[in-house]
Amino acid sequence: MRIVVLTGGIGGARFLRGVRAYAAADGAAVTAVVNVGDDAIMHGLRICPDLDSVLYTLGGGADPERGWGRAGESWTVADELAAYGAEPQWFSLGDRDLATHLVRTTMLNAGYPLSAVAAALSRRWKPGVDLLPATDQRLETHVVVEDGDGQRAIHFQEWWVRHRAQLAARRFVFVGADQAEPAPGVCEALAAADVVLIAPSNPVVSIAPVLAVPGLREAVVAGPAPVVGVSPIIDGTPVRGMADKCLAAVGAQCSAAGVGALYGARSAGGLLDAWLVDEVDADAAVPGVAVHPVPLWMTDDDATEAMVRAALRAAQSR
Template structure:
């Protein structure tokens, strides 16, 4: 059985870890959001690609919840010396986005290969091979593509449009949002991505933020059309449990953008492209509302904080997406 998973960052990484306990890695393709990608210090940084890589390699710092285990921060600390003498208006030496010393190696390699003319798809395959992952990891596009967030509230930046990393990291996703849009110009999903969506036996939408993790993928031409064409074998996992996000601002963002922060709200977003929604047991009483939105409702534990839950969640998805 070939499985294609639409992915954001942490939630998708944990699901993929469970999936790889159930099926052979060679049968899994992860289609990963790149609209969060950014350039800092001249380096090409792909947060979702790297989160998935490090998680599947068993290299993450589980106590901190992000980054590599045993990481050090000497380069960032040294950079602070230059931030103190930075002229007004200069973008040099940003320190709001922490890059660990070991993590820098990934960005050095990616940047050098892209400069040599390699595509992001090619570089991602090389990085996955270096970490001996086994599955196929596909950035959704090789083209320039980014998420832009319009800020609300009454702060100094209210009404301004910023990149996702500005919102998520610099502002610590603590500012209300009034709009999200995806700047993709002529960006298109790669042929490999479209083939993965067409050829898979099952497509799973991972428990990632439906607005800023899965939304960018769906914004590219051809993605939704491919999902609609095979809707009966597409299953989505709700990232909202008991009306709240397990990690990140998904629940607040849904509310701010006029979507009910519940599994029912998630069903409304995914019903056009997926036939089933997997929800946690705490949301079992929403079954009728999910089905009224046009999706089969599958109830099972979805919080992957204990060993075995991810694998069982993966088995359930494969069963109900057939």
């Protein structure tokens, strides 16, 4: 059994723990295709929040309370950078986390592609899944915001972290997407997949930038595997994060049905064969898509693995 997961963010990383638990029990192979749209250069270092969330969460190094970053993190370097007045001061790099960025930046500057860096970092963290960036090229999510001075585009991290998504977003632009191509192994994994899962990640800023890589969406839609999505919205509220602000910007409803409709039915040019929603959203309907109400709270690995088993059942019942 070969499972490909499209993923990004903390929710996606936690979902992958359930996928890995399932795979360990059933001997399946898992490939995670991870969003790079959140990536940024800070203090000259390449930051890859979503790739690192997978490494840390699956490698046992994540902070379980905060969700992002390393457990037992300290902030000595960040305090010193602030003492120098170094910008950006609205983005703090933890000391432990920073070492990852140093290793990655050194490798990138030496000419290694991001996918090779992910493989190298995986040798330490042993995530138990094949970790692939959606693309080796730079693909950055920028946000067109509007305030008293009119419209301007800012980096996703500035919108998300500095402005806490409170600046009105007009649209999202995936800078560099036109020059990107799927990272080595992504299309091969999709072509060989028995099932493609869309993690309960933010559809607008985690999954959409993955699918914005030319050829990647096509490889999913035209591929042999059923595609099963998991709703990141339960009872009209994001499980985590500020997906409501993102969905509003693209004119989608913040609901299980709304996100399902955003992805769309594969039979109608969309993505989904099946759509998992929480039991409270049992009445959610997505035209052309089989909707499966199951418990979607990832309270622990067992609960998350049960979600994954439900997704695989949904795939088989296509």
